[in-house]
Amino acid sequence: MASSSFQCLILLSSLAFFFFATPSLARTSFKPKALVLPVTKDPSTLQYLTAINQRTPLVPVKLTVDLGGQSLWVDCEGGYVSSTYKPAHCGSSQCKLAESKSCTTECFSSPKPGCNNNTCNIFPDNPLATTLTGSGELGQDVVALRSTDGSKPGPVVSTPNVLFSCGDTSLLANLSAGVKGMAGLGRPKVGLPSQLAYAFSLDRKFAICLPSTSKSKGVIFFGRSPYVFLPGIDVSKSLTYTKLILNPVSTAGVSFEGDASSEYFIGVNSIKVNEKMVPFNTSLLAIDGEGFGGTRISTLKPYTVLETSIYKAVVNAFVKSLAHIPRVKSVAPFGACYDSKKIGSTRVGPGVPAIDLVLSNGVYWRVFGANSMVQVSKDVLCLGFVDGGVRPRTSIVIGGHQIEDNLLQFDLANKRLGFSSSLLFRQTTCANFNFTS
Numbered sequence: 001m002a003s004s005s006f007q008c009l010i011l012l013s014s015l016a017f018f019f020f021a022t023p024s025l026a027r028t029s030f031k032p033k034a035l036v037l038p039v040t041k042d043p044s045t046l047q048y049l050t051a052i053n054q055r056t057p058l059v060p061v062k063l064t065v066d067l068g069g070q071s072l073w074v075d076c077e078g079g080y081v082s083s084t085y086k087p088a089h090c091g092s093s094q095c096k097l098a099e100s101k102s103c104t105t106e107c108f109s110s111p112k113p114g115c116n117n118n119t120c121n122i123f124p125d126n127p128l129a130t131t132l133t134g135s136g137e138l139g140q141d142v143v144a145l146r147s148t149d150g151s152k153p154g155p156v157v158s159t160p161n162v163l164f165s166c167g168d169t170s171l172l173a174n175l176s177a178g179v180k181g182m183a184g185l186g187r188p189k190v191g192l193p194s195q196l197a198y199a200f201s202l203d204r205k206f207a208i209c210l211p212s213t214s215k216s217k218g219v220i221f222f223g224r225s226p227y228v229f230l231p232g233i234d235v236s237k238s239l240t241y242t243k244l245i246l247n248p249v250s251t252a253g254v255s256f257e258g259d260a261s262s263e264y265f266i267g268v269n270s271i272k273v274n275e276k277m278v279p280f281n282t283s284l285l286a287i288d289g290e291g292f293g294g295t296r297i298s299t300l301k302p303y304t305v306l307e308t309s310i311y312k313a314v315v316n317a318f319v320k321s322l323a324h325i326p327r328v329k330s331v332a333p334f335g336a337c338y339d340s341k342k343i344g345s346t347r348v349g350p351g352v353p354a355i356d357l358v359l360s361n362g363v364y365w366r367v368f369g370a371n372s373m374v375q376v377s378k379d380v381l382c383l384g385f386v387d388g389g390v391r392p393r394t395s396i397v398i399g400g401h402q403i404e405d406n407l408l409q410f411d412l413a414n415k416r417l418g419f420s421s422s423l424l425f426r427q428t429t430c431a432n433f434n435f436t437s
Contacts, residue, residue, distance in 0.1 A: 030155050032147035032200055034223035038435060039065060041400075042176040043214035046302040047128075048400060049176055050183055050220065053144035054162075055082035062178050065220070066127070067208065067299040068263030069184025070252060071098070072192055073124035073136060076114030076166035078180070084160060087116040088138040094163055095120035098138055098190045101256055113139060114166035122190070123254040124167035126182065127300055128174040130253055136165035145196075148221065150236075151228035152434045159199035163190050185220075185410075186262030187246075193412060196222045204413040209235075209423075209430035210299070212370070212404040216431030227407055229423070229432040235407045238426075239418035242266055242359045244410070249291025251393055261291065264410060266417055267360030268295040268396060271310070273317040274353035280313040284395040293395045295357075297408070297417075301399035303333075303374070305388035310395060311335075314355070318383055321353040334374065334382035343381060348424045349373060350381055357398075368422050371402045405429045 037050045048065040054074070055061075061074060074080065088094035090103040100120035107115040114137050124136040143162040147154035167181060175182070184191055185206065193206040202223030209227070211218035221227055225236035247261035268285050271278045284307055287294040306314060315335050319327070325342050344351040349370025357365040374384040384401050407430070409418035423429055 030147065030157055032154065032157050032202070032223070034148050034150060034202065034221055034225075035145045035157070035196060035200065036148035036153055036222075036433075037145060037220040039208070039210060039218035039220055041211050041214045041218075045174075045176045046400065047176050047179075048210055048218070048299050049179065052183070053156075053158075054141055055080070056084040056142050058142065058144055061180050062176075063181050063183040064128075064175050064179050065208075065299045066182045066184050066186075067297060068186045068251070068261070069125065069182050069191070070186045070188045070262040071122060071124075071184045071190040072162065072164040072181065073167045073171075073184065074164055074181035075169050075172055076112075076137070076139075077168040080113040080166070082113065082141055085113045085139055085141045086161075087113075087119040088140065088163065090118050090120050092120070094140060095138060098122050098163060099188070100138060102135060104135075104137065113137075114168070122165045123252070124165040124171055124181075125253045126167075126171050126173065126175065127253060129171070136167050138163060139166055140164070145222075150221070150224075150226035150234075151232075157200065159196075162192075162195055162199070184262070187260075187264070187412070188262050191262065193222060193410070197412075205409060205411040207407055207409040207418075208299070208403075209407045209433070210400060210404045211431050212429065213431075216429075217433070217435060218404075218430040219433040219435075225409070227409075228434075229428040229430075230434055231428070231432075233426050233428045235420050235423065235426070235428075236409070236418075239407070239409060239420055240363050240365075241416050241418050242361055242363060242365075244415045244417050245287070245294065247287050247291050247294060247296075251291065251296075263296045263298075264417070265294050265296045268357050269360055270358045271314060272356040272358060272364070273314065274321040275356070276317065276321075278313050278317045280310050284310060292391065292393055295396040295398065296394050297398045297403065299400055301397050302401060303384045303386050303399045304402045305386050305392070305397040305399060307388055307392055307395040308390050311385060311387045314385060315383060318353060318355070328380055331376045331380060331382055333386045334376070334384065335387070337376070337380050337382040340375065340379050340381040347427075348422045365419055366421050367402055368424070370422060370424055371404065371406070374401060
């Protein structure tokens with residue numbers, strides 16, 4: 001038995017070693033239960049970045065993480081070279097899966113990735129450059145990721161037919177340096193979570209754990225838990241769950257009538273500061289018939305954005321609860337700032353009143369000081385919420401700072417969100433996944 005196990009280990013090691021030359025062999029010889037991607041934070045743009053290996057031969061492709069993005073899209077104009085790229089032809093099963101509603105009959109150029117005759121299109125969307133959207137050829141190619149047992153990376157595996165949209169170079173506007181596209185983790189069948197689940201027979205769920213500094217790596221898991229962080233803490237055992245809500249109206253930059261949103265919404269019923277209810281018009285928290293209102297989670301917004309009346313109410317309640325600490329001059333885009341030397345520290349960040357998002361099933365998501373306050377300078381801390389204006393598309397957009405060092409599990413099969421609240425309470429962080437193994 002020991003000899004057999006040793007031979008199996010040698011075989012798997014050999015497959016991982018030869019993977020870059022024979023990716024399809026690596027896929028068929030090892031069946032992962034989960035996959036893993038590292039996440040970093042760009043210090044200048046505050047975007048969350050990852051990288052996948054794509055194409056033949058494989059090359060690392062740096063991507064901005066878009067939690068609600070409908071699909072993977074990549075700049076094909078800037079020198080996309082691959083011997084395994086295949087365009088999706090009009091009327092094909094790939095086009096139907098992507099729910100494509102347009103087709104390019106003739107491309108006025110020599111055939112290349114992003115320009116082929118009789119191919120269907122989906123729209124690559126960069127919400128950070130809203131004036132730049134365009135039709136992109138739907139294509140497919142090899143993608144490779146590391147497998148995981150939930151506690152450390154395992155062998156590299158690949159799949160040959162991950163669908164993505166070809167963008168052009170202009171669509172990279174306002175993305176971080178070196179980024180070549182966006183990793184869309186949204187609801188559609190062509191979102192990365194659903195595609196990877198289908199390709200590797202994984203559970204239809206994924207989890208994100210964003211780093212709180214640019215000097216560390218967070219993690220994205222696809223597939224089955226556990227989610228283990230040093231020193232051996234399985235966060236999956238202590239998640240709180242709430243329902244994921246479908247917004248029936250698309251929130252994308254380009255959409256068609258009848259399209260639902262690819263974003264992840266949750267039901268927030270009210271907000272508390274220091275365990276006291278914040279008074280505001282709670283009808284703003286419902287999604288109306290035009291798709292306005294509600295609460296969604298975003299990795300593209302660096303801080304939580306609140307509709308103006310909600311923002312004013314939350315800031316006023318917070319300032320009142322922290323009245324014993326003198327305020328200092330506000331630092332844009334924040335409204336309430338303090339001398340950090342006057343605020344104590346706790347295990348979960350600055351010692352300030354907790355902010356609770358009270359959810360539709362009676363549970364609450366508590367935001368502690370590490371996620372509510374932003375250190376804008378050596379001596380100034382500000383409440384990290386911003387004014388989203390009157391009648392924004394979404395009333396509350398929970399931004400990146402508020403979910404750093406929180407693990408969020410998006411269970412697509414059961415339509416629910418699992419969340420950990422701050423991992424600092426568990427004496428670990430998102431940076432403590434063991435990528436070094």
